[in-house]
Amino acid sequence: MESTEIDPASASWRKSSYSNASGGDCVEVADGLPGLVPVRDSKRPGGPVVVITAAAWGPFVAAVKAAR
Numbered sequence: 001m002e003s004t005e006i007d008p009a010s011a012s013w014r015k016s017s018y019s020n021a022s023g024g025d026c027v028e029v030a031d032g033l034p035g036l037v038p039v040r041d042s043k044r045p046g047g048p049v050v051v052i053t054a055a056a057w058g059p060f061v062a063a064v065k066a067a068r
Contacts, residue, residue: 015042 012031026042030049031032037057040049 011038012044013040013042 012026012032013030016027016029028040028042028045030038030040035054037052037054038049041047051058
């Protein structure tokens, strides 16, 4: 398996549209990495980054939305 290094400081992060202005539970995803979706906790930008394949991202989001 090939290793992919993500530099969180240089990535272009965007916050979930479900995030609120008062710092609630927020996730951010980074754009611009073909085939990969890096995810992090917006309250810990220097913390760990989970990298999900783009093919798995759609089903993951659908499962989260279904569990509301």
